[in-house]
Amino acid sequence: MQQITAGIDAGGSLIKIVYQENGRMHFKKFSINKMDSAISWLKMVAPSLKVSLTGGKAHTLQNRYFQDSVVIPEFQSTCEGARFLLEKENKSIVDNYLIVNIGTGTSWHVVKGEKAERILGSGMGGGTFSGLGSLLTQVQDYQLLTVLAEEGNKGKVDILVKDIYESAESPIEGDLTAANFAKGKKQDHTEADRLASLSNMIAETIVLLTSQAAAIHQVNSVLIIGTGIIGNPSLKKGLDYYLNMVGLTSVFLDRGEYCGAIGASLTV
Incomplete structure (x- = not known):
């Protein structure tokens, strides 16, 4: 056999x-x-x-x-698997890069040539989305949480930059978040809106930490892997959008959770 x-x-x-x-x-x-x-x-x-x-x-x-x-x-196997999948899926990153592994929490690794090193970790990740999402709503099913997050409007829950400047010209993009969840009970919002705000907060936080790590280690490309983004288009779109905004190139693997x-x- x-x-x-x-x-x-x-x-x-x-x-x-x-x-x-x-x-x-x-x-x-x-x-x-x-x-x-x-x-x-x-x-x-x-x-x-x-x-x-x-x-x-x-x-x-x-x-x-x-x-x-x-x-x-764990960190060794994650980085070796990521290298393997980059080649297997015909996706390439020419220079040094970061691996951002979004699982229950999130880990950051810097890859320079054949060397990979874990540099950072955060409790913000997929577990935050499913756990806090179930507290903010009556929904327990993960896939339904992701569907609702895609349908919601974060502006019903977050104070945006344009809310502060109102008719004045904003020095930065008006749809950026000034304060997560700050509208609270001040405005009517749905479960979907709360989940959209949660997804956005996770994306913003991960990208903020990623951009700081990228600056310190002088890299321009970010490989996003992990179960936290699988079947979660709202989070994936947010990550891609904000990474592009801060000048970083994002790469997603089809089988990145493995x-x-x-x-x-x-x-x-």
């Missing part, structure tokens, strides 16, 4: 699985609460399996299911 190699990235919210069979990569993800189901599925489709693990819950998986597996440091699992699988 042919042995199949697999990489598993067990994070705070999801388990991402990549396995290679006959030179072809297969991708699957599960909620972290479905750990038993995820491993049962993997062992069913690939009975003869060699595994490498990464992510915050990698040692839990190792102790429970794969005692003979190898645990790869970078950690891919990086782990490459070491098997």
